[in-house]
Every structure is written in C-alpha cells, then in structure tokens.
Amino acid sequence: MLNDFFLPLQLQIPLGGLLLSMLSWLLLEVVGRRCRPRSLLRGLLLTSRLSVAATCLLVGLGWWLALQLDPLVVNLERDGHEVRELLVAIGVAWTLVRWRQELQRDREGYAQEILPRLNEKDRLFLYDVIQKLLTISVGAILAYEVMQQLGVSAAVLITAGGFGAAAVGFGAQGVVSNSLSGLSLYVNRPFIVGDFIEIPAHQLMGTVEQISWFYTQLRSPDRQPVYVPNIIFTSTPVVNTAAIDNRRLLIQFSVSYDDRPLITAIVAELEQMLADHPMVDQAKLQAVHFTGYGASSLDLRLLAHACSSEITEAWTLQQDLLLRIGDVVERHGASMPFPTRTLLLPHQLSPAHTS
CATH class of the missing domain: 3.30.70.100 (Alpha-Beta Plaits)
Structure with a gap:
C-alpha cells in the first residue's frame, strides 16, 4: 500500500534528496569538526556543507518537478535527467566558489600549510594560481553544461569561433591582449604578489597586490590603489626592486x-x-x-x-x-660648508659700484 501511494507521484526522489541532504550536512559537519583547527581541510569541509546539502535537496526536488511537467508543454527527452545534471553542475560550481572564498579568507595560513617548502613569495604565487584555477574550473563546468543542455554541435562552435575572431578584429584586441599578457605574467613571472615594482615609462610604482587576467593591482607608496592593464608589462620595461640582492x-x-x-x-x-x-x-x-x-x-x-x-x-x-x-x-677639525649669500646695502657700496 505504501508503494502504491508513493510511486505515482515518485515522491521517493524528493524524499531521497532531502535525506541525502541531511546526511551530507551531518557527515561534513562531523568530519570537519574532527580535523585540526584552522586547517585547510577543516575549512573546506565546513564551508561545503551549505552548497552540498542544498544541491542534494534541489536536485531531488528539481528532478521530481521535471517529471511532473506535461510533455506537451515541456518535452524532456531524457525523463528529467537534463534537469538533474544541470543542477548537479551548478552545485559543483557553487562548491568551488565557496572553496575559493575560503582560500581567500586565510590566504597566508593556508598557503603555508599546503606549500610549506617554498619561500613566501613563491608560496603566495602558486596559491594565487590555485585560486585562479578554481575560477576557471567554475566557468568551464557551467559552460560545458550549458552547451550540453543546448545540444551545441561542433559546427556551431566553429561558427562561434569565426564570430569571435571577427569581434577581436573589430574591437576586442585590448581584452585579448590584456588576457594573454596576464597569462604571460604567470608563465614568465617578472614579478609576483608582494613585489614592489616601478614602470618608468608611465611614472608608476607600487606593491603588487593582485594579478588578474586583465589588469594588475598595485598599491602606491601613498596607499592609493592603481590598476594597470597587463599589456603595459609586455610592452614597456618594468623594474622589480624586490629582486634587488643588495641596496x-x-x-x-x-x-x-x-x-x-x-x-x-x-x-x-x-x-x-x-x-x-x-x-x-x-x-x-x-x-x-x-x-x-x-x-x-x-x-x-x-x-x-x-x-x-x-x-x-x-x-x-x-x-x-x-x-x-x-x-x-x-x-678631523674640518667643516661642512653651506650656501651663503652676502647682501650689500647701497651705502656699503664703493663709489666705483655706485657710478
């Protein structure tokens, strides 16, 4: 009788999602609390509770609702699996975003934990690369899933690539140049976060605070934020004073x-x-x-x-x-001279100077 009640509405799907949501929250909570305080693993597990639990609940609820839709209104070719996969992809991306926020929260402490053998500057550089990779992963997961849902074919991608090339030719050169220059900064590493640099051609100087894909953020000596397009670093000389061995x-x-x-x-x-x-x-x-x-x-x-x-x-x-x-x-009995000026008043001048 119980199966006859549940199966027509397939309530086992949302109830299963709810149960899995509760279990995942409890598991992450228990395991996270058992990890060493202030450790990276503890931070990642605890920050994942909300996104993982919510994803399990929404996947179950979304999949169940998709099955209730009238095929004449919305035709789901794979019996709602499309909705489930989309929600899972969104949940994974959401978790990665929360991981990135957690990595940013205690940047120096976590960098020291996962890269203890490197010096401080190299450690912070690789830590920044890890954060960038998480951001790229989020974009790649969402883009792939959207293309899967839309059924994008290779021909469409090639056509989009042609339009993209045309866009570059008509006005996106700066965006592409800055992004490629940003990639070059990560590969060649003329400077890293924390270095004090000077750009003589533009009369700019400051401490590097962030290297993004399109610009680099400096903090000037008077504590003003300065945002420099990355293309400048590949077209003009840059002086990295932090690389000086002796002053x-x-x-x-x-x-x-x-x-x-x-x-x-x-x-x-x-x-x-x-x-x-x-x-x-x-x-x-x-x-x-x-x-x-x-x-x-x-x-x-x-x-x-x-x-x-x-x-x-x-x-x-x-x-x-x-x-x-x-x-x-x-x-030694010597003295350091300083500039002096003698002022002669008119009555002190000789007749030869007054004539």
Missing part, C-alpha cells in the same frame, strides 16, 4: 676649501669605517672618493651596499653612515 647607497658630502689638506685622512678613516661596519656588505664594492671642486666646497662621495635587500634596513644604514660621516669630519 646601494651613494652619499654625497662636502668640506670647506680650507680643509683640503684633511681630505686624505678623512677618506682613509671613512674607508676603514666601511670595512668594519656590520651592516655593509663586504663582498660588494665600497669606496670613498674626492670627486671635484665645487662652487664653494670640495665634494666627496661615499659608496656602499647594504647586506639586506629590505629598503627599511637600507634607510637605517644610510642614516647611520650620514651620522658617522659628520662625526669623522668634525673629529
């Missing part, structure tokens, strides 16, 4: 003309100071030279390289060198 410091300073006999001793002490300085890279060129006779001073130059590539450490070293240069000059 070079070039400090210009001067002494008075009266201090010319002291220059040799000043240079010698500064050279010894560089040789003993713990923050100066001894493997790189370092020098102190007398460079010329200025308009009102004797000009000198100090060259050194910091041990680190970090700009903040280079600034610290530069400050220390400037202070030490002043101490050395003062210790």
Whole structure:
C-alpha cells in the first residue's frame, strides 16, 4: 500500500534528496569538526556543507518537478535527467566558489600549510594560481553544461569561433591582449604578489597586490590603489626592486676649501669605517672618493651596499653612515660648508659700484 501511494507521484526522489541532504550536512559537519583547527581541510569541509546539502535537496526536488511537467508543454527527452545534471553542475560550481572564498579568507595560513617548502613569495604565487584555477574550473563546468543542455554541435562552435575572431578584429584586441599578457605574467613571472615594482615609462610604482587576467593591482607608496592593464608589462620595461640582492647607497658630502689638506685622512678613516661596519656588505664594492671642486666646497662621495635587500634596513644604514660621516669630519677639525649669500646695502657700496 505504501508503494502504491508513493510511486505515482515518485515522491521517493524528493524524499531521497532531502535525506541525502541531511546526511551530507551531518557527515561534513562531523568530519570537519574532527580535523585540526584552522586547517585547510577543516575549512573546506565546513564551508561545503551549505552548497552540498542544498544541491542534494534541489536536485531531488528539481528532478521530481521535471517529471511532473506535461510533455506537451515541456518535452524532456531524457525523463528529467537534463534537469538533474544541470543542477548537479551548478552545485559543483557553487562548491568551488565557496572553496575559493575560503582560500581567500586565510590566504597566508593556508598557503603555508599546503606549500610549506617554498619561500613566501613563491608560496603566495602558486596559491594565487590555485585560486585562479578554481575560477576557471567554475566557468568551464557551467559552460560545458550549458552547451550540453543546448545540444551545441561542433559546427556551431566553429561558427562561434569565426564570430569571435571577427569581434577581436573589430574591437576586442585590448581584452585579448590584456588576457594573454596576464597569462604571460604567470608563465614568465617578472614579478609576483608582494613585489614592489616601478614602470618608468608611465611614472608608476607600487606593491603588487593582485594579478588578474586583465589588469594588475598595485598599491602606491601613498596607499592609493592603481590598476594597470597587463599589456603595459609586455610592452614597456618594468623594474622589480624586490629582486634587488643588495641596496646601494651613494652619499654625497662636502668640506670647506680650507680643509683640503684633511681630505686624505678623512677618506682613509671613512674607508676603514666601511670595512668594519656590520651592516655593509663586504663582498660588494665600497669606496670613498674626492670627486671635484665645487662652487664653494670640495665634494666627496661615499659608496656602499647594504647586506639586506629590505629598503627599511637600507634607510637605517644610510642614516647611520650620514651620522658617522659628520662625526669623522668634525673629529678631523674640518667643516661642512653651506650656501651663503652676502647682501650689500647701497651705502656699503664703493663709489666705483655706485657710478
């Protein structure tokens, strides 16, 4: 009697979907809670609960409703399997989207977990690639399923490809160029997320925050977001200052003309100071030279390289060198000149100047 009641309406399909929805939520909840706290597996399992459970419920309900439709109104050639497959594809895509959101939530922690052997920059680069692949997978799944539902043939795809080529010829060059340039950035890796770059031709600079298919987002030194089309990076030179192995410091300073006999001793002490300085890279060129006779001073130059590539450490070293240069000059009894101007009032001028 129970079968006679259910089978005409095929209620076992929506009830089965409801049961499967509840079981999937419970299973993901239990297994997820047993995973290590803050782990990637725990995050993915728990974030999948809603999409997986809802998909099971909607697939059962949608398939059942499709079977109730009048064939004269909507003709489903495969007894509603088309609806089921479409809903499953949407559910899979939805789950992948939620996974991508979860990966973005704790970017650095998850990257450290799944790619522990790589350095920080390479780890974040590959992590960004994984997120991009998830996005591509979502688009590919939905596009394939839509084409399957529409019964798109190879001939139609070829025709669409012809129209696509014509669209490129009439105005989509920029979109295609930017997307291909974005792909080139991932393959060649002239810079990655976190690098500080400069584009001299366009007077742009900033820290790379995101590399998308069509543009790259920079954060300028004054914290303004800058969106740069990817085609710029393949057509103009880019300076990646993050790839510097050592920061070079070039400090210009001067002494008075009266201090010319002291220059040799000043240079010698500064050279010894560089040789003993713990923050100066001894493997790189370092020098102190007398460079010329200025308009009102004797000009000198100090060259050194910091041990680190970090700009903040280079600034610290530069400050220390400037202070030490002043101490050395003062210790030798020399002085650093500064521009002066003498103003003669009319009553102070000689008769020859007033005539």
